[in-house]
Amino acid sequence: MSVQPEAIVIGASAGAVEALSVVLTALPASFRLPVIVVVHVPPDRRSVMAELFQAKCVLPVQEAEDKQPIVGGTIYFAPPDYHLLIEVDRCLSLSSDEPVLFSRPSIDVLFESAADAYGPTMIAIVLTGANHDGAAGLRAVVDAGGRGLVQDPETAFAAAMPEAAIQMCPSARVMSLEAIAQYLKEV
Template identity: 60%
Template sequence: MTERPQAVVIGASAGAVQALLKVLPALPATYPIPILVVVHVPSDRDNALVGLFADKCLLKVKEAEEKEPALGGTIYFAPSDYHLLVEQDGTLSLSSDEPVHHSRPAIDVLFQSAADAWGEALAGIILTGANHDGAAGLRAIVEAGGAAIVEDPASAEMPAMPLAALASCPGAKRLGLESIHSYLLELVEK
């Protein structure tokens, strides 16, 4: 990636709340690119992440809605029991297709569709988790020319997902949570 990205996608599972609380709340309200987040949440419950992060973040935080444009200054969380996708025109789409890696929403679904839509103007971040969802999606981002960042497995609450992502994308930047936050700030200085 040589220019400022058009979007950032983040995937996390077990340990996600604690990891995201170290990355998202201190981003400035003027952060100019959209952040799309998939966290594995049980399908039989409402996604409480929006309320939690809306109270702690300077950015607008909302649940992604069908056919809305992905706008800067906003963090979009995938709704419970729906895959979050990005259309070619940069609008968001929701799907109730079959779970992927036993998850709906699935990280791979978001990352692969975002790579198709934004190509090299995309940064993908894999955080803590106990499975391998996101590894194939992060590879799709790399193959499209985008940037790949993985939480350092040594500091991740659950290292399985970061390890799978690094196995799939050995050239990904391996960063601690504080460094991921700094990386997100540096992205918009380009």
């Protein structure tokens, strides 16, 4: 019997808006899990990700704030130039530690903290991107007993990130964006 998921983390980079538009807009108003998202965005200007997706999604969407309690049925985006972490007390935390793989926010940082906080009740998803961020984090989630999903590199705008995730975590399920959206609706 599989463990009931309690949270979802998603990482994306180049091609993120298009990929997330398929996955996040498919989630119904009744969706009960929190979704925490890191997208590589330029550090020197305001991100419009939360506003953009609030206009597209039926779920509430917001930019994450430090020490914010995680609420189910809400989509959180990492703010520019901060790592987004999940604390063991299920609150969000922002950090200005050094970039990881030239990225802050880092997908690996989010995923590794999520693995510590949620263990086997975590679903981690690596989408399109042009670097290797997310691969080590996905491995951490799967090693903690969580589920790993990866966008099929054949369908990704940039295949490097999903390919690295598959290489580091061969047990992850490789799926199209539509299949990922359907999978989440059924958890």
